[in-house]
Amino acid sequence: MLDVMYPFMAFMNVESTRCYIDDLYSADPEKWLQSIRCIKNNVIGSNKQKECVIAQGILPRLLQLLQDKSVKTAVRVEAAVTIGSLAKGTSRHIELIITAGTIALLLSVIEESDPSLIDACLCCLRTLAQHDTKIRNIKYTLSQLEKLLSFAGPAENMLRQSCVASILIAACRGAQEQNDLCTVHAPSVLASLVCVEHLAVRIPTLTCIAAMSFNNKAAAMEIANTSYKDIKIPYVLVELVSRDKPIEMQLEAAKCLTNIHRAGVIPSTDPIITYRTLPCLVRICQTEHTEEQRARAADTLAYLTEVDSDLQQTAAISNQLVSSLATLLVCEGAAARQAAFRAFASLGANDEDIRKRIIETQLLMERVVQGLGDNDENVRLAAVRCLHSLSRSVQQLRTTFQDHSVWKPIMALLAGSPPFELLSATSSALCNLLLEFSPAKESMIQQGVIQFLAALTTRPEPALRLNGVWALMNLAFQADQKVKSNILTALETDQIFRLLADMDVRVLMKTLGLLRNLVSPREHTDNMMTLHGPQVMQAVVLVLEGPHTPEVKEQALCILANIADGERAKDHIMENEDVLKKLKDYMTHQAPGLQAAAIFCIGNLARKGEPGAFERQNKLKELGMINILHQLASTTSDSLLFDRVKSTLTHFPDL
Numbered sequence: 001m002l003d004v005m006y007p008f009m010a011f012m013n014v015e016s017t018r019c020y021i022d023d024l025y026s027a028d029p030e031k032w033l034q035s036i037r038c039i040k041n042n043v044i045g046s047n048k049q050k051e052c053v054i055a056q057g058i059l060p061r062l063l064q065l066l067q068d069k070s071v072k073t074a075v076r077v078e079a080a081v082t083i084g085s086l087a088k089g090t091s092r093h094i095e096l097i098i099t100a101g102t103i104a105l106l107l108s109v110i111e112e113s114d115p116s117l118i119d120a121c122l123c124c125l126r127t128l129a130q131h132d133t134k135i136r137n138i139k140y141t142l143s144q145l146e147k148l149l150s151f152a153g154p155a156e157n158m159l160r161q162s163c164v165a166s167i168l169i170a171a172c173r174g175a176q177e178q179n180d181l182c183t184v185h186a187p188s189v190l191a192s193l194v195c196v197e198h199l200a201v202r203i204p205t206l207t208c209i210a211a212m213s214f215n216n217k218a219a220a221m222e223i224a225n226t227s228y229k230d231i232k233i234p235y236v237l238v239e240l241v242s243r244d245k246p247i248e249m250q251l252e253a254a255k256c257l258t259n260i261h262r263a264g265v266i267p268s269t270d271p272i273i274t275y276r277t278l279p280c281l282v283r284i285c286q287t288e289h290t291e292e293q294r295a296r297a298a299d300t301l302a303y304l305t306e307v308d309s310d311l312q313q314t315a316a317i318s319n320q321l322v323s324s325l326a327t328l329l330v331c332e333g334a335a336a337r338q339a340a341f342r343a344f345a346s347l348g349a350n351d352e353d354i355r356k357r358i359i360e361t362q363l364l365m366e367r368v369v370q371g372l373g374d375n376d377e378n379v380r381l382a383a384v385r386c387l388h389s390l391s392r393s394v395q396q397l398r399t400t401f402q403d404h405s406v407w408k409p410i411m412a413l414l415a416g417s418p419p420f421e422l423l424s425a426t427s428s429a430l431c432n433l434l435l436e437f438s439p440a441k442e443s444m445i446q447q448g449v450i451q452f453l454a455a456l457t458t459r460p461e462p463a464l465r466l467n468g469v470w471a472l473m474n475l476a477f478q479a480d481q482k483v484k485s486n487i488l489t490a491l492e493t494d495q496i497f498r499l500l501a502d503m504d505v506r507v508l509m510k511t512l513g514l515l516r517n518l519v520s521p522r523e524h525t526d527n528m529m530t531l532h533g534p535q536v537m538q539a540v541v542l543v544l545e546g547p548h549t550p551e552v553k554e555q556a557l558c559i560l561a562n563i564a565d566g567e568r569a570k571d572h573i574m575e576n577e578d579v580l581k582k583l584k585d586y587m588t589h590q591a592p593g594l595q596a597a598a599i600f601c602i603g604n605l606a607r608k609g610e611p612g613a614f615e616r617q618n619k620l621k622e623l624g625m626i627n628i629l630h631q632l633a634s635t636t637s638d639s640l641l642f643d644r645v646k647s648t649l650t651h652f653p654d655l
Contacts, residue, residue, distance in 0.1 A: 206252035220263035525566030
């Protein structure tokens, strides 16, 4: 029930109000119809009256009358219509209606035979389906889906067809629901509906096709292969993106084709995508269209071009798209700004020239910085992703990004407890802002970014752990010894070991990359190993002894090679018999990468002309490593490995 009780102000007076309510509960069935009609007329267009009706407990009575098969059809129809009117209120009203079991009741009533009652229930179901409520546990059984589809055939009226298409949109919330619709042959019904020459049917049908094919290859494949009158759905959609069609239809059809493409069914090289879908979306981004239309086109364009560099390049040079998107950034609607940032993020994902063109657009970077502080959370997230995409430019990191001090709003976003998506996107951008050549690096270190990233590596979400250690790896590259020591101090040994045991191999690989950067270049190796040698060696051995792939173990051997490059750091390897034995074993491993890394490490240990070189060379000979090198030189067919072996042998001067 609602917390506040409001008077039934829409009625003429208190007496008549009480009368109509009393009539609804009267023992005389003849009074019910008039009472419901009065309620229906008074709640139309007024959320306050809807709230009042629900607060006075009238909804359960309406549901009871709708359910009762002994009640006159006219009363049940009016009850369904009134419930549908109540469902056009606030989100709280809708949730209360759904929680009361309304959807299940409506689905049971449409099993009956009265056409007017079925139509009223379908309309009510459509209204409930069109609202994005917090309730996500609504599931349709296969039999219920089949029943709904039975009302959408070519012989049915357009009202039913439109209702069913709208209801099915809400039944596409995930892969299981999408697959269920395929099981009951929904694509065949949708194929017929999309050919109905009426917007009220076509638009929800297109929306349903887009929802059903989103991120589901199996469903998208079935849709793409379904025909109506020998014409497959994609070819029907191609006709609907033509200039002469209503903009709403073009947008929905383009979204369908985009989702089918992104599901992996239509390749990006197909003319359907390159010559019809992409140009349609670019065209609707232009300023002659409404803000809402442009925003929707930009949002779909962002998804279409997100992962394909060829589509990005084609779009970027099309019809002054970049400047058109830039104008969306000054729109009042948050959806427009969000869509523009998303489109810029996709366009600039891979190509340096496109990024340069975007950044050089007048006031673009100012808009991005403003977007990072936007009041709307979705706009902030899109702006961060745009910044992340543009930050892949080395030149821009050194110039434009520094000029606009983009690191300041980024650090501000990390304050407090940002939601996961924003934290993930922002930490991804940090990975680029902390590269060796980024001028922002020093300022961010002073603001405590090392401690923040170290804390990020302890998060339960793999994506956040990955970003944390990745950014630290970038920060450690060619950093001074103080920064490197601060990183190790912030992480602590136990956390490094936890990262090396991470189930996500990406986290493990970046952790190894971090360790590799910490012990290089050569002038830092001895100092870092003096301070942290035992921990680093223990970490390397942990990986070499673990059940890891050759690619992972190769990174561990590369760390050993860096350690072997130091003057005094070599002793950490030479004094560890277990590590030397592992190096010997990897020299004959079946993976060429492991062989080459192990041999490179041996070469650094044996390098002539350095203090203690003779003793190290003798010990390596005693372990039989020279024999292995000679054997490899005469048997290997790998030219790169052969060159590595010959180079290593030159460090043993008496051979």
